Amino acid sequence: MELAEMFALFGALGMVLAGCNVLxxxxxxxxxxxxxxxxxVRFWxxxxxxxxxxxxxxxxxxxxWLFLV
Incomplete structure (x- = not known):
């Protein structure tokens, strides 16, 4: 369970970071x-x-993974 929570958290944090980069x-x-x-700037x-x-x-x-396990 902890690993699935970590994946979900990192995914959410990555989406927030990517959204901030778009702005x-x-x-x-x-x-x-x-x-x-x-x-x-060119890399991002x-x-x-x-x-x-x-x-x-x-x-x-x-x-x-959280919902299935």
Missing amino acids: ALKVVQPNDVPAYVRAR TAHNSTFMAGSAVLGAAGLT
Whole structure:
């Protein structure tokens, strides 16, 4: 049970983080940040949808495991 709860929690936290990244990427322009931050902006722009989908799958797997066990 603890492992399923942890999966569900990490999935939910990942979805919150991905949602915050979506908002931040809409508000912040890459030219408005220092050069050392631009690489992070480019990384999250390229990988945010994958991270969000992975978090959704992880959260759904954890919740399914909780309901079945």
